[in-house]
Amino acid sequence: MGDSERFVIVGAGMAGAKGAEALRALGFDGRIALLGDEPHRPYERPPLSKDYLLGNTGFDAAYVHDEGWYADNRVDLQLQVSVRRIDRSLRQVELADGARIDFDKLMITTGAHPRSLPVPGIEAEGVLHLRRVEDSDRIKQALAEVDRLVVVGAGWIGLEVAAAARTAGVAVTVVETAELPLLRVLGPEVAQVFADLHRAHGVEFRFGTAVDEIRTSGGRTTGVRLTDGAEVPAAAVLVAVGVEPDVELAQQAGLRVQNGILVDASLRTPDPNIVAAGDVANAFNPLLGKQIRVEHWANALNQPATAAAAMLGRDAEYSELPYFFTDQYAPDAGGIGMEFLGHVEPGGYEQVVFRGDVAAREFIAFWLNGGRVVAGMNVNVWDVQDQLRTLITSGTTVDTAALADPGTPLNDLIAR
Ligand SMILES: Cc1cc2nc3c(=O)[nH]c(=O)nc-3n(C[C@H](O)[C@H](O)[C@H](O)COP(=O)(O)OP(=O)(O)OC[C@H]3O[C@@H](n4cnc5c(N)ncnc54)[C@H](O)[C@@H]3O)c2cc1C
Numbered sequence: 460m461g462d463s464e465r466f467v468i469v470g471a472g473m474a475g476a477k478g479a480e481a482l483r484a485l486g487f488d489g490r491i492a493l494l495g496d497e498p499h500r501p502y503e504r505p506p507l508s509k510d511y512l513l514g515n516t517g518f519d520a521a522y523v524h525d526e527g528w529y530a531d532n533r534v535d536l537q538l539q540v541s542v543r544r545i546d547r548s549l550r551q552v553e554l555a556d557g558a559r560i561d562f563d564k565l566m567i568t569t570g571a572h573p574r575s576l577p578v579p580g581i582e583a584e585g586v587l588h589l590r591r592v593e594d595s596d597r598i599k600q601a602l603a604e605v606d607r608l609v610v611v612g613a614g615w616i617g618l619e620v621a622a623a624a625r626t627a628g629v630a631v632t633v634v635e636t637a638e639l640p641l642l643r644v645l646g647p648e649v650a651q652v653f654a655d656l657h658r659a660h661g662v663e664f665r666f667g668t669a670v671d672e673i674r675t676s677g678g679r680t681t682g683v684r685l686t687d688g689a690e691v692p693a694a695a696v697l698v699a700v701g702v703e704p705d706v707e708l709a710q711q712a713g714l715r716v717q718n719g720i721l722v723d724a725s726l727r728t729p730d731p732n733i734v735a736a737g738d739v740a741n742a743f744n745p746l747l748g749k750q751i752r753v754e755h756w757a758n759a760l761n762q763p764a765t766a767a768a769a770m771l772g773r774d775a776e777y778s779e780l781p782y783f784f785t786d787q788y789a790p791d792a793g794g795i796g797m798e799f800l801g802h803v804e805p806g807g808y809e810q811v812v813f814r815g816d817v818a819a820r821e822f823i824a825f826w827l828n829g830g831r832v833v834a835g836m837n838v839n840v841w842d843v844q845d846q847l848r849t850l851i852t853s854g855t856t857v858d859t860a861a862l863a864d865p866g867t868p869l870n871d872l873i874a875r
Pocket residue numbers: 469470471472473474475494495496497503504505506507508540541542543568569570571589590591616705708736737738739753754755756757759782783784785786
């Protein structure tokens with residue numbers, strides 16, 4: 460490893476910034492170029508659907524590093540720079556303007572973008588998506604102007620924006636093809652908790668139906684028509700139907716792509732000079748024993764350290780359980796803060812056990828498979844993540860009555 464080596468990171472979001480940080484923390488002394496197509500230095504996206512959207516925090520609070528950090532750490536941060544090609548044989552990336560940058564090792568952290576909806580009217584003014592700070596600003600402005608927001612998709616982002624809109628006094632209709640919000644990720648038992656939460660705050664759900672057409676007048680949206688024939692008038696429509704990983708560069712470079720860039724547990728692609736991390740990476744997780752692409756903040760925070768180690772030729776594996784958090788409505792207004800740890804497949808668990816008061820939204824839910832806890836979610840209950848992690852990774856067969864009993868410390872359930 461010489462001083463003249465140049466490592467390039469494509470994608471200046473959370474994972475890219477953490478990748479640069481990890482390289483320096485691991486002692487890499489060569490050149491680092493961090494290339495991003497947004498006009499801002501790397502920032503965190505969770506506030507964009509929560510406190511930033513609500514105006515409770517400014518954009519400054521979202522930056523991953525302060526402005527001076529990049530120069531202090533000799534990270535050549537290049538913004539508004541779009542990489543259009545990776546040339547593996549020459550070990551160069553080509554920018555949109557044709558300029559080329561050599562690399563010895565490359566980390567791809569291009570993230571993901573919102574999935575579009577293939578319906579007429581999708582291009583109309585007032586149809587919104589949410590990924591970047593500019594999107595959040597547009598939604599904030601819409602919430603100040605419209606009486607009703609239609610949210611298409613009852614996933615995490617759709618629900619968080621629904622909560623922000625209700626908090627801002629805007630009427631909300633959520634359209635969802637499934638029969639409950641978050642059904643695919645949580646299953647019906649816990650999905651019901653989120654349906655109840657939002658109904659209690661005045662959200663109207665249209666389940667079991669999809670958007671057929673976005674209605675427009677003079678190029679502006681006037682609402683949606685649903686596949687069941689119903690119409691919902693609204694001057695703003697948020698399309699929140701999931702994201703797609705930004706894999707084009709990898710695909711064009713001949714790397715293996717399948718729901719993200721396929722990488723091993725060390726986050727290596729089959730090309731020894733290229734690794735991937737964050738939302739774009741479909742990595743083998745040794746704890747789960749399978750490939751998984753995780754679209755969550757903690758993954759973008761932690762995975763790059765393993766990718767950086769791989770760039771430096773060191774042995775490291777990323778074997779964290781997926782972790783996710785959300786905040787919906789203020790805690791003093793009957794809202795929830797929750798953390799989720801583990802992984803549940805649709806239909807891939809046998810039972811959900813609740814501990815605590817579900818009606819009061821203060822509980823822990825445990826998903827069990829084969830008598831073992833495979834995932835857990837603490838809702839308005841804190842400081843249990845370490846115990847949950849140990850419970851899941853220990854593979855202990857648990858007594859469900861004791862699991863449901865708040866009087867039994869979680870640690871007592873873990874086989875020693
Ligand atoms: C509104 C919102 C709320 C969220 N809330 C939560 C939450 O509450 N909890 C949670 O766990 N997770 C949450 N997430 C998910 C979390 O933010 C993501 O997992 C995380 O941002 C992924 O980071 P990343 O660096 O992998 O990708 P990104 O953040 O997408 O960054 C990738 C960057 O690469 C750039 N890029 C792409 N292609 C190129 C190219 N060819 N050339 C140059 N640059 C390129 C992109 O423009 C982008 O800036 C939320 C996400 C959003 C959008």
